[in-house]
Amino acid sequence: MQVRVADDIRLKIETGTLGPSDQLPTLDELAADHLVSLAVARKAVDLLKQQGLVITIQGKGTFVRERPTARRHGIDRYAKSRWRSGQAILTAEAELQGHRAGQLIRELAETAAPAGVAERFKIPVGTPVWVRRRTTLVDDRPNQLADSYFELDVVNGTRIREDDTGPGGSYARLEESGFELDEITEEWSVRMPTGPESAALRLPAGTPVVDLFRTTFDTMGRPVEVMLAVIAGDMVQMSYRFKIPD
Amino acid sequence: MQVRVADDIRLKIETGTLGPSDQLPTLDELAADHLVSLAVARKAVDLLKQQGLVITIQGKGTFVRERPTARRHGIDRYAKSRWRSGQAILTAEAELQGHRAGQLIRELAETAAPAGVAERFKIPVGTPVWVRRRTTLVDDRPNQLADSYFELDVVNGTRIREDDTGPGGSYARLEESGFELDEITEEWSVRMPTGPESAALRLPAGTPVVDLFRTTFDTMGRPVEVMLAVIAGDMVQMSYRFKIPD
DNA sequence: TAGTGGTCTAGACCACTAG
């Protein structure tokens, strides 16, 4: 029955009988209308929550979820001209799409390189590295937990260790230090968030996250930055364009 | 309490007290051990299922979920040398990683172009196009619902309309028809599966899916194929490498 | 047949929202 009820509601949403942000019948009403117990009506709504179709707000009601306009991430956001002209990647990207970007620094510290990071730097796990942990915001909603790692000799004595990295951000500072940035590797996978991640990113139920490893190489092929980001899945859309290899 | 119980179990999993494919205590035991009702124990296990940490099998028990070895998708899978030598992309990719690939054709038909497809072909929504729907399998588990769309004049009279597209697959046939394949765009986003998708891909609870649009262009810049794939999120890992644009 | 998870009922009480 719970599936019946859920399907009933889903149909109403998909056909537009219930539009975005519309309020669903209350649990009591759903139970009465479908001649089921309150627990079953609740279970049906839970199913829809898990599929990301509705959200519930205690004390208010159940509502059809609005699909947030996903931000498109294209590789143009890395264009050298942008950060050379003093614009941080984050800001450039958001503004291109009419959004307001922000960030909170969560931690600046020396730490032991975790496995995925060490592997990409080709150094032993546990080697001391510098980490810059931040939460990025789009229109005041947190959308990424982004941790950037650097080898110590790369950042010592630069503004990358500071709260404010200055115009153009870390990339601009790296270039000033003599690293000519050349290539980027992006590797990602998908999963459901852990409890703390759900809270930190204020994720609605039924929202997956994307794990993104971004490695930046200089012209010598040296990985100069490894970033590990956990991105809110409902706010991301990536796009890549490439030549078909021979 | 449900959260307490769930956290308790999660801790055991994360510390390795419970390893992959180990069986958890039964719901009755969990309830008794934590002095809660059966319903609460069940709710706790539900939470872990949603986070993809455990799976339940009716009649058998609850088990710590094994993380399937995600397949890495790199752009090398599109290398011309592969399909020119008669190897389909799907097969090449799987074999590179020691897996067995397969596919089931779900439908071959003329259909009206849906919005996302029409947009990428730059044709009006509803224009008749050819669609080739298939379910791809890796080691006998379905991992993608992949629908390839082609404009009619591109596929008429070719083996692309047939069940077996022949050596090298559609790409090889397109080249034979005089389309010189050149570039690909991949655009993806993430969401939770719908009910039918969950069933078709045999997704464990708490598994997201990836929506992938792949558009293949020829040297004239014409989009010759648009593929829309729904990929099981627990079996995918994508990687891209690119030069930093100027 | 015993043991496991899945669904459902009926009802108590709590937490949050809004007028």
Added chain:
DNA sequence: TAGTGGTCTAGACCACTAT
């Protein structure tokens, strides 16, 4: 204060697995 969703209990019965 009334209305809403959230948590929890106690218990019945069903569906599937293994022996």
